[in-house]
Amino acid sequence: MSDVRLLTAPFDPAAELSAFTAAHPQAGGIVSFLGQVREGGGCEALELRHYEPLTLPAMRDLAARVRDRWTLGGLLVIHRSGVMLPAEPIVLVAAAARHRRDAFAAADFAMDHLKSESWFWKREKQGGEWRWIEPREQDFEDIARWA
């Protein structure tokens, strides 16, 4: 079973990861990725917007693809939507597996696809002005690694 959540309020990644770990004592290894709003670099706030009928179903679909591709004991995917301040968590992915290699690959794949394919629109506040963030070439390259 995968735990996939789209949250509109802040969450505590340490508590989530701790609960996930406790739920998978039979897994030898747990790989996690935590993405947070960068402090410094001039970003005052980040806003993610989603489209309810598409965003969460697509996240669940991605989780199912990850579970099909690797042998996992558990998969956790939490993504924020809404306005976030520097150092606030945006996304947490964790994969629990018997074998380390599966856990690493699953978390890496999930992040590449979440970042480039998920239905989120992002804008950033810099110097008091909001500006939309366009797709990056790097994201397409990240995804091409898994073909």
Place this chain on the structure above:
Amino acid sequence: MSDVRLLTAPFDPAAELSAFTAAHPQAGGIVSFLGQVREGGGCEALELRHYEPLTLPAMRDLAARVRDRWTLGGLLVIHRSGVMLPAEPIVLVAAAARHRRDAFAAADFAMDHLKSESWFWKREKQGGEWRWIEPREQDFEDIARWA
């Protein structure tokens, strides 16, 4: 700066990861690997032994190689020695980086090398009997990926 520790008593991975994350607010992403003693599968206890003059210096040396190879904001390596029970943490590696790809690769590399090259000798208690664990072919293959 890297934080490299060899511990002879249990540690709390969630608290460690939380402190590491708080110390690196400028990192966009943090990848962690937690290895724990598997529950089920018949292992009653795991014992790791180390050799003080070699084990920690080699861990520090590995951390330095990882820092040379990838651009990281921070690196955390915690390894237990001593007797551990099922579900107890053995090893925690975390890499904080501006770019997700660096954090994944650094944590993955660190784990492959920690597992196969570190100066730890392991034995496992099954059915009341301790038996030493021999090196595995898989470890050499894991390392060969990075050549």
Place this chain on the structure above:
Amino acid sequence: MFLGRLEEMAGRPFQDIAASAPLDWTDVIGWLGDCCSTALLDAVRGEKVRVAINGALVADKEGLILSDGDELAFLPPVSGG
């Protein structure tokens, strides 16, 4: 529904289409031309903007048919990052 930067261009997140169904792509474009800016119209017509009806992506937006009560969403490319 206007998602992402299209919301800014439209000046609102959503808007009722007060016209009688069924509507095809030409009707939708005509309605957008009346209600909104040329910039929005150009963006929506562009190949990068996708369309969903009631949360389901439409493969060929120019072939869409809207029924009464359908929710039409204009989706610009996602931001990635």
Place this chain on the structure above:
Amino acid sequence: MFLGRLEEMAGRPFQDIAASAPLDWTDVIGWLGDCCSTALLDAVRGEKVRVAINGALVADKEGLILSDGDELAFLPPVSGG
């Protein structure tokens, strides 16, 4: 110092070598032959067991020279996993 399974084979984690320095590999093997089991002796001679003096790995164990107070460690292959 006997590490890993060598400790079990030796029946103890460490043992003083009561002999006057300098000692070479032949002296060490001779001492091991007196104090310990043949199985341990064979293991220590095997190419998989490495040797460290005062925490520094020795590239060629058969060429080692021990001084008074040196700590000699026999290191079987690490477990990995």
